[in-house]
Amino acid sequence: MEAILSRKEQIERTATALFKTKGYSATSMRDLATALGIEAASIYSHIKSKEEILQRVCFRMAQEFFEAIDAAEEAGGSATDRLKRAIAAHVQVLTHNKEASAVFLHEWRHLSEPLLGTYLALRDKYEARFREIIRAGVKNGEFAVPDEKFAALTILSGLNWTHTWYKPEGKMTPAEIAENLSEMLLNGLSTKKQALHDTYSHLNTI
């Protein structure tokens, strides 16, 4: 399980942990060097700049999320099935890359242009994948939501909190977390559907 890491990978991994806990800006190259047991200047034999580390982490995570949702959607099925698999895939990536996910979610704003724009475009594309599944579900009557974009963002934000409390040694496995999140988001807390929304009950009139 413990792969031998190249120095560059060590730098990236250590920096990721520091970026998560202290934030990108508050982490100095000397902090990073100390954590690695070398001098600050030595880091530059392996990387070009502090921001390069951030870039690598952000875009590697973007790729991971896309690969995961691609695999999740490949099997097809109902909108419910696809959403549940997309949620599970997202949670798998989050829990398997806890530190890097935190950096991806919170430190991206320290990217400079043009990569910042690229990052934001990728994120929107990823969110669109969730919007599409929800849209399909609304169209065929599986789902009822106030607004597709709103629903997609609410779901993703519910998932994205996971990295703040997830511990590999905790009592819930990533698969169980995903199942519980799916349950909460698809079925809600209430034991019965309420006549809450006459406002948009015209949507679910069957």
Added chain:
Amino acid sequence: MEAILSRKEQIERTATALFKTKGYSATSMRDLATALGIEAASIYSHIKSKEEILQRVCFRMAQEFFEAIDAAEEAGGSATDRLKRAIAAHVQVLTHNKEASAVFLHEWRHLSEPLLGTYLALRDKYEARFREIIRAGVKNGEFAVPDEKFAALTILSGLNWTHTWYKPEGKMTPAEIAENLSEMLLNGLSTKKQALHDTYSHLNTI
């Protein structure tokens, strides 16, 4: 509506906007001074330190959230009623203090002890208010959740994303946002309750 602000309030408000967009660490006192149209040294006639600004924002927002949930729970009612009112109260505070909420939610880790500990204790106490409502609802059969703590955090994280996209001039009012969030979180996306609940009733025994 536009109250006359004291210089100290101006400093705090301008700093809050900068902390939100650039982050606390990446915002320099010279950035702040430039935004205010004065010299950096002049700021210190009004505040003691950069961190004092962060402290004031974080603890003011904590107070706002508590006052809001106090008012929301005062009316009593079913767990469903109380949860819906707590959600609406939380969203009101978030949308009414967009920048300060972002700082409260994301920049608190730059507080130093002992205030950091105080902050974390307050946040846990606030989350406990939601856990209590959920627990009451589970007990009397209104709600079914995999885990009360898990449910409270998922709900709060769903709400807390609001500040990233809310715009006062947007098409949804804070009250509508709250209603839509309540609808999604209480009833879920699915048009019918699935037989999923049986799936995790065994998970609880693990």
Added chain:
DNA sequence: CCTACCGATCGGTAGG
């Protein structure tokens, strides 16, 4: 609220 300035620290480079 300003000028003048402080010691500390920042990201990064030169040269080995």
Added chain:
DNA sequence: CCTACCGATCGGTAGG
């Protein structure tokens, strides 16, 4: 991977 060092900038103070 190190020593030695750079110019820039940091949060903050003295004194008016």
